[in-house]
Amino acid sequence: xxxxxxxxxxxxxxxxxxxxxxxxxxxxxxxxxxxxxxxxxxxxxxxxxxxxxxxxxxxxxxxxxxxxxxxxxxxxxxxxxxxxxxxxxxxxxxxxxxxxxxxxxxxxxxxxxxxxxxxxxxxxxxxxxxxxxxxxxxxxxxxxxxxxxxxxxxxxxxxxxxxxxxxxxxxxxxxxxxxxxxxxxxxxxxxxxxxxxxxxxxxxxxxxxxxxxxxxxxxxxxxxxxxx
Amino acid sequence: xxxxxxxxxxxxxxxxxxxxxxxxxxxxxxxxxxxxxxxxxxxxxxxxxxxxxxxxxxxxxxxxxxxxxxxxxxxxxxxxxxxxxxxxxxxxxxxxxxxxxxxxxxxxxxxxxxxxxxxxxxxxxxxxxxxxxxxxxxxxxxxxxxxxxxxxxxxxxxxxxxxxxxxxxxxxxxxxxxxxxxxxxxxxxxxxxxxxxxxxxxxxxxxxxxxxxxxxxxxxxxxxxxxxxxxxxxxxxxxxxxxxxxxxxxxxxxxxxxxxxxxxxxxxxxxxxxxxxxxxxxxxxxxxxxxxxxxxxxxxxxxxxxxxxxxxxxxxxxxxxxxxxxxxxxxxxxxxxxxxxxxxxxxxxxxxxxxxxxxxxxxxxxxxxxxxxxxxxxxxxxxxxxxxxxxxxxxxxxxxxxxxxxxxxxxxxxxxxxxxxxxxxxxxxxxxxxxxxxxxxxxxxxxxxxxxxxxxxxxxxxxxxxxxxxxxxxxxxxxxxxxxxxxxxxxxxxxxxxxxxxxxxxxx
Numbered sequence: 148x149x150x151x152x153x154x155x156x157x158x159x160x161x162x163x164x165x166x167x168x169x170x171x172x173x174x175x176x177x178x179x180x181x182x183x184x185x186x187x188x189x190x191x192x193x194x195x196x197x198x199x200x201x202x203x204x205x206x207x208x209x210x211x212x213x214x215x216x217x218x219x220x221x222x223x224x225x226x227x228x229x230x231x232x233x234x235x236x237x238x239x240x241x242x243x244x245x246x247x248x249x250x251x252x253x254x255x256x257x258x259x260x261x262x263x264x265x266x267x268x269x270x271x272x273x274x275x276x277x278x279x280x281x282x283x284x285x286x287x288x289x290x291x292x293x294x295x296x297x298x299x300x301x302x303x304x305x306x307x308x309x310x311x312x313x314x315x316x317x318x319x320x321x322x323x324x325x326x327x328x329x330x331x332x333x334x335x336x337x338x339x340x341x342x343x344x345x346x347x348x349x350x351x352x353x354x355x356x357x358x359x360x361x362x363x364x365x366x367x368x369x370x371x372x373x374x375x
Numbered sequence: 376x377x378x379x380x381x382x383x384x385x386x387x388x389x390x391x392x393x394x395x396x397x398x399x400x401x402x403x404x405x406x407x408x409x410x411x412x413x414x415x416x417x418x419x420x421x422x423x424x425x426x427x428x429x430x431x432x433x434x435x436x437x438x439x440x441x442x443x444x445x446x447x448x449x450x451x452x453x454x455x456x457x458x459x460x461x462x463x464x465x466x467x468x469x470x471x472x473x474x475x476x477x478x479x480x481x482x483x484x485x486x487x488x489x490x491x492x493x494x495x496x497x498x499x500x501x502x503x504x505x506x507x508x509x510x511x512x513x514x515x516x517x518x519x520x521x522x523x524x525x526x527x528x529x530x531x532x533x534x535x536x537x538x539x540x541x542x543x544x545x546x547x548x549x550x551x552x553x554x555x556x557x558x559x560x561x562x563x564x565x566x567x568x569x570x571x572x573x574x575x576x577x578x579x580x581x582x583x584x585x586x587x588x589x590x591x592x593x594x595x596x597x598x599x600x601x602x603x604x605x606x607x608x609x610x611x612x613x614x615x616x617x618x619x620x621x622x623x624x625x626x627x628x629x630x631x632x633x634x635x636x637x638x639x640x641x642x643x644x645x646x647x648x649x650x651x652x653x654x655x656x657x658x659x660x661x662x663x664x665x666x667x668x669x670x671x672x673x674x675x676x677x678x679x680x681x682x683x684x685x686x687x688x689x690x691x692x693x694x695x696x697x698x699x700x701x702x703x704x705x706x707x708x709x710x711x712x713x714x715x716x717x718x719x720x721x722x723x724x725x726x727x728x729x730x731x732x733x734x735x736x737x738x739x740x741x742x743x744x745x746x747x748x749x750x751x752x753x754x755x756x757x758x759x760x761x762x763x764x765x766x767x768x769x770x771x772x773x774x775x776x777x778x779x780x781x782x783x784x785x786x787x788x789x790x791x792x793x794x795x796x797x798x799x800x801x802x803x804x805x806x807x808x809x810x811x812x813x814x815x816x817x818x819x820x821x822x823x824x825x826x827x828x829x830x831x832x833x834x835x836x837x838x839x840x841x842x843x844x845x846x847x848x849x850x851x852x853x854x855x856x857x858x859x860x861x862x863x864x865x866x867x868x869x870x871x872x873x874x875x876x877x878x879x880x881x882x883x
């Protein structure tokens with residue numbers, strides 16, 4: 148490459164290092180990550196190739212894809228009682244476990260020499276969801292072009308995207324924490340258990356909170372009743 | 376830090392919102408009289424398919440001795456038999472101009488030993504008009520001619536396959552056109568007892584399979600002590616509750632003892648259609664098998680009955696529509712030959728259109744007669760316009776009159792917009808008229824996958840034929856786009872290369 152070309156590309160890179168340009172580049176980097184997961188996830192946070200904004204974007208797209216899939220996939224392939232669907236509830240039922248699992252993973256891997264910070268884990272997980280969006284979003288359209296006996300095309304694509312995502316999650320955790328495959332496997336199992344513990348604690352906390360609240364509320368009522 | 380806080384707040388918000396979003400599904404058991412299911416098995420209130428024509432009690436019949444715990448109905452032609460078990464007699468009634476009157480009281484078989492009945496439970500008749508009575512506590516099925524003269528009786532088979540240690544207590548009987556007798560008996564769980572016309576025992580047919588799950592088996596076999604095992608119920612096949620023989624000689628059997636969890640998966644099969652080998656050949660083309668109600672809740676606070684439907688009796692009309700009666704909720708379920716629920720109606724109660732102890736159901740034409748054991752009352756139901764339209768549309772479709780059938784379904788739709796079969800019927804007629812888009816619309820409304828898929832294939836073919844030029848143009852446009860882009864890139868690269876070589880020349 149010539150000096151002129153090189154310097155112009157340097158300009159381009161430095162321009163892209165800040166602001167909106169960097170966001171777009173980091174979003175495009177998702178395509179690199181899902182095709183080159185081992186290098187991709189390593190560079191994601193260590194080389195600052197990924198941004199939180201891009202991660203949020205992918206995450207929101209993931210939730211939207213899920214909801215759109217439920218609502219607009221042809222009824223031949225997905226039978227959803229559309230009259231009972233609560234979009235926010237469905238999104239929450241996906242987002243909450245996701246965040247809790249990230250949290251549990253962070254909490255546990257910190258104890259086991261994991262190199263990743265919480266934002267690294269979150270970012271990695273979000274980037275790993277890219278195939279879900281890329282494949283399942285067009286699948287909604289595809290579902291309107293297929294008859295029921297051609298459902299195999301559809302289901303193969305869907306399972307392919309899910310397997311890809313699962314693989315990416317595995318590689319992401321491996322690279323982010325600099326673990327070997329065995330340790331990653333163990334950390335995943337531990338993460339699931341950890342997430343359950345977190346949910347249990349949250350539930351206990353809220354039930355205690357509501358009990359405490361009810362106690363003070365009745366105390367207040369009682370006093371008001373006595374004063375009258 | 377700020378972002379982390381945001382994240383945390385999000386998480387908390389989700390936890391708080393979650394319980395608010397939870398929806399509740401109720402089975403709507405108490406408020407609705409006539410209904411059908413939507414695709415999800417939800418109860419959709421519908422117009423009445425049947426209304427009470429009359430109620431018949433001992434008083435309205437002018438009986439000297441009131442009926443006591445009547446058990447069974449049997450219809451032949453315009454004759455209706457009621458087995459009045461408590462009085463050890465059978466009432467023979469006939470219907471003239473829509474009115475029932477008692478013709479005679481059958482309380483003995485002249486010349487039999489003993490002559491009178493003891494706890495009779497069922498009656499049936501063959502083509503010649505001979506009457507067959509399941510005379511339970513006399514341990515016999517007694518046959519007499521139409522003048523009540525004793526002919527013969529079927530007694531306990533002496534065959535080794537028959538358990539000789541218990542009493543022979545026949546409870547339900549049917550007679551086929553060849554004079555073969557099929558009977559159910561208390562304590563016999565090997566299926567239907569079959570007798571040849573000459574009275575010899577011809578074995579059992581249609582035995583229920585023993586049902587137990589793996590855990591039960593392990594628990595019983597390995598984890599229980601001998602004493603515990605003696606206390607536990609043994610794995611035995613269940614007995615049928617009732618039987619009915621249709622015009623083609625197939626036996627419909629109902630079964631009320633089953634594992635609740637196996638109903639929806641079609642393992643319990645409370646309604647069966649048995650062929651001569653005893654195989655169940657009932658057609659089930661609906662999302663839910665014919666089991667009565669598809670949602671049930673345990674012990675609702677405002678009713679005293681819970682659990683799934685218990686179908687105590689079944690009858691099959693001339694148009695192959697079968698109707699079963701659920702004693703648990705006092706409901707009547709009508710299914711078409713494909714196993715699709717046409718309507719369900721009824722409730723528990725003491726009024727004429729509700730039941731407390733529905734034990735038996737029969738039909739005369741399309742009229743239904745339901746017997747309430749506790750109230751000792753018969754209720755005669757007659758179709759409404761809505762019910763008639765459903766039957767008419769079904770028959771027209773079976774005869775191949777698709778357009779007429781669609782017109783009738785449209786009438787049904789006017790009365791009940793929630794009727795899936797109407798959408799399917801109209802969609803099928805539209806398919807015949809090559810209106811695939813309209814058919815798809817209707818099949819979609821009924822959530823009918825298979826038919827929608829068929830219609831869609833035709834529609835897609837049609838669309839392709841109509842728009843093939845656009846498809847070709849589109850594909851060409853894409854190809855041209857890439858070719859041109861490639862050419863432009865190549866040219867640009869060549870220009871760059873040229874510039875570079877010039878640069879090298881200058882500096883080199």
